[in-house]
Structures are given as C-alpha cells and as structure tokens.
Amino acid sequence: MIPVNTPKLDGNEEKYLLECIRTGWISSEGPFVSRFEKEFSAYIGKKYGIAVANGSGALDIAVKSIGITSGDEVIMPTFTIISPAQSVVRQGGIPVLVDSDPDTWNMDVSQIEQKITVKTKAILVVHIYGLPVDMRPVIDIALRYNLKIIEDAAEMHGQTYNGEKCGSFGDISIFSFYPNKHVTTGEGGMLLTDDHFLAERCREYRNLCFQPKRRFMHEDLGWNYRMTNLQAALGIAQLERIDWAVKRKREIGSLYNKYLSGIRGYQLSLQTTDYAENIYWVYGVISEEDAPISAQEIQKKLAEKKIGTRPFFWCMHEQPVFNKMGLFLNEHYPVAEHMARNGFYLPSGLGITDDEIKLVSEELRKTVNH
Numbered sequence: 001m002i003p004v005n006t007p008k009l010d011g012n013e014e015k016y017l018l019e020c021i022r023t024g025w026i027s028s029e030g031p032f033v034s035r036f037e038k039e040f041s042a043y044i045g046k047k048y049g050i051a052v053a054n055g056s057g058a059l060d061i062a063v064k065s066i067g068i069t070s071g072d073e074v075i076m077p078t079f080t081i082i083s084p085a086q087s088v089v090r091q092g093g094i095p096v097l098v099d100s101d102p103d104t105w106n107m108d109v110s111q112i113e114q115k116i117t118v119k120t121k122a123i124l125v126v127h128i129y130g131l132p133v134d135m136r137p138v139i140d141i142a143l144r145y146n147l148k149i150i151e152d153a154a155e156m157h158g159q160t161y162n163g164e165k166c167g168s169f170g171d172i173s174i175f176s177f178y179p180n181k182h183v184t185t186g187e188g189g190m191l192l193t194d195d196h197f198l199a200e201r202c203r204e205y206r207n208l209c210f211q212p213k214r215r216f217m218h219e220d221l222g223w224n225y226r227m228t229n230l231q232a233a234l235g236i237a238q239l240e241r242i243d244w245a246v247k248r249k250r251e252i253g254s255l256y257n258k259y260l261s262g263i264r265g266y267q268l269s270l271q272t273t274d275y276a277e278n279i280y281w282v283y284g285v286i287s288e289e290d291a292p293i294s295a296q297e298i299q300k301k302l303a304e305k306k307i308g309t310r311p312f313f314w315c316m317h318e319q320p321v322f323n324k325m326g327l328f329l330n331e332h333y334p335v336a337e338h339m340a341r342n343g344f345y346l347p348s349g350l351g352i353t354d355d356e357i358k359l360v361s362e363e364l365r366k367t368v369n370h
Contacts, residue, residue, distance in 0.1 A: 004308035006351030016233035030229020046192035048199035055176025057225035058189035076124035077107035079336035099333035157182035158246035185231035253280030259361030265291035312343030
C-alpha cells in the first residue's frame with residue numbers, strides 16, 4: 001500500500017517525547033509548549049505564537065478574537081476545507097464567497113473588492129495545496145477598506161510570497177500541524193500575530209477564559225483548545241528539519257512533473273508564479289473535458305492497485321449543511337465547481353520514496369492509456 005500521506009519522524013521526536021515522559025510534563029503546562037510558540041513564530045516572522053489543539057480550533061479563536069459577530073461578513077474562497085466557513089458561521093457571521101483562479105487554484109483576488117459591503121469586517125485568505133494567494137492586492141484592499149486579514153496558512157509551512165513567509169501577512173494567521181503537514185504534532189495548530197492585545201485574547205479563548213485573579217470566574221466563553229507538551233515536543237523536532245521538508249516536497253513535485261509530463265487531458269499542479277515556487281503540500285491533478293477517464297475512475301483504479309488518493313475539497317456553496325441554513329442558495333462558482341468535481345491528489349507525504357513516486361506515475365499513465 002502506498003498511502004496518500006506518510007509522515008517523517010526520524011529526527012529528535014523520540015528524544016523529546018522521552019524527555020516529556022521522564023519529567024512528567026505531558027500536559028499543556030510543559031515547557032515545550034512555550035518553546036514551540038517562540039521558535040515557530042520567530043521562524044514565520046511574527047511576534048507572538050499561541051499553540052492550540054488543532055488548526056480548526058485556531059480558526060475558531062481567530063474569528064472570535066477579531067470581533068466577528070452576528071451579521072458580520074467575511075470574504076473567503078468557496079474552494080477550501082469547511083473549517084474557515086464553519087468558524088465564521090458559528091460566530092454568527094456570514095461567509096461571502098469568491099471563485100478560484102484556474103491556474104493557482106487559490107481564491108481569485110480580483111473578485112474580492114466587488115463583494116465588499118458595509119457589513120464586511122474581514123478577508124479570510126486560505127492558501128491552497130502548494131501555491132500562496134496573491135497577497136499584495138489583498139493587503140491593498142484591506143488597508144483601503146479598513147478590513148482585518150485572517151491568513152489561513154495551514155498548508156504553507158515554509159512557503160514564501162515574494163520572499164516573505166506565508167503566515168506573516170495576516171493581522172492574525174493560523175497553521176495546522178496535522179500529520180500531512182510539513183511540521184506535524186499529530187494534531188495541533190497555532191495562531192500568530194504581532195498584536196499583543198490580540199495575542200492575550202487568543203490565549204484566554206484557548207483556555208476557557210480563566211481569569212488570572214479568580215480562575216473559575218468567567219467574563220467570556222472560550223474553548224479548551226490547549227496543546228499538550230507531548231505535541232509541542234514533536235513540533236520542535238519537526239521544526240528543526242523544516243528546510244529539509246520544504247526541499248523534499250519540491251523534489252517530490254519535480255519527480256511527478258517529470259514522470260507525468262505530456263499526459264493529455266489533465267491539468268497538473270502549477271510549478272511557479274511571479275511570486276512563488278510551488279511547495280507541493282500535495283500533488284494535485286484535475287481531469288479536463290477531453291480526459292479519457294474521469295478523476296473518480298482514476299481514483300478507483302489506483303485504489304485497486306493499493307495506491308491512496310484523495311478528492312479535492314468540495315465547494316462551500318454546495319455544502320448541504322450550509323444550504324440547509326439558507327446560505328449560498330443559487331450561487332455558482334464555475335472554476336471552483338470544476339476543480340471540486342474533477343480534482344484529486346496523489347501520494348505526496350514526506351515519507352514517500354522516489355521509487356514509489358515512479359510507480360504511482362506509471363500506474364496513473366497505464367490507467368489513462370487503457
């Protein structure tokens with residue numbers, strides 16, 4: 001079996017985990033947590049890091065911390081995982097969607113300004129699959145209309161936009177450390193900001209809004225979204241190898257580009273833009289109208305060969321849970337819809353070998369040719 005993702009855990013992970021066990025520091029009170037926050041925020045280029053239980057929790061806190069409340073509108077891509085939209089909806093906000101760029105697969109930033117109303121409070125940027133959103137127009141719009149930027153860089157560890165780290169552009173930014181990320185803590189996430197007041201608010205929200213003077217008296221509602229010392233220990237070991245991880249991801253992408261070059265009827269992950277080189281968080285493929293076999297059939301055939309794949313995200317405007325709430329009815333975003341229906345990604349975790357990449361590519365070509 002070649003799984004869609006295999007993490008790489010052959011650095012100092014075991015050493016640091018054993019230290020947690022031997023010292024008894026396994027909860028969120030352990031010293032690795034604050035160390036991970038400082039080292040990761042410094043790596044990205046932000047003043048403050050707030051480690052949390054997962055990336056979705058980071059989004060919940062980010063949305064609440066900037067003051068999104070009932071009726072507030074937040075502009076975001078329709079093509080993304082559900083987490084950003086559900087965080088806004090749970091705060092009573094209204095996601096306002098934009099379509100995707102057909103080349104980079106990110107949100108089409110040219111559509112943002114026309115979606116702004118008097119109710120718009122923020123732009124929620126989600127970097128998708130390996131290339132970042134074109135941030136300069138987003139920043140210009142946010143400054144012009146006095147909007148906050150929430151930057152979801154969950155998939156972008158080590159990626160840069162015009163030489164600056166993804167995750168450094170938002171008023172508040174979030175990362176995920178799920179096992180398929182370049183830095184993993186098993187489960188886990190982090191918020192980053194340069195705003196001291198915002199950072200303190202995030203720390204309160206991740207810890208049930210306990211008060212420093214009277215612990216069990218609460219002025220607001222928060223979550224138990226704390227990261228454990230065990231998770232942070234993994235994160236520190238992973239962060240020590242981030243440059244290798246970025247390099248290896250690009251090697252994986254280059255090998256797939258080589259082995260799948262010239263395949264007809266399928267759009268492959270774009271290699272570069274004017275502002276970034278693809279980091280290939282995953283290696284995506286989209287079947288076009290003239291494709292000899294559909295994305296779904298390819299996935300089925302590869303599964304028979306014990307090769308794991310995943311379909312692309314499903315669009316927010318077509319999510320049944322949101323439609324039942326009366327959201328996004330009769331909205332259409334053709335580029336994102338095409339991607340969602342026809343896209344999938346191949347095994348591309350850090351643990352995959354060159355031989356496995358070649359085998360996956362060969363089986364994909366055979367499936368298409370037959």
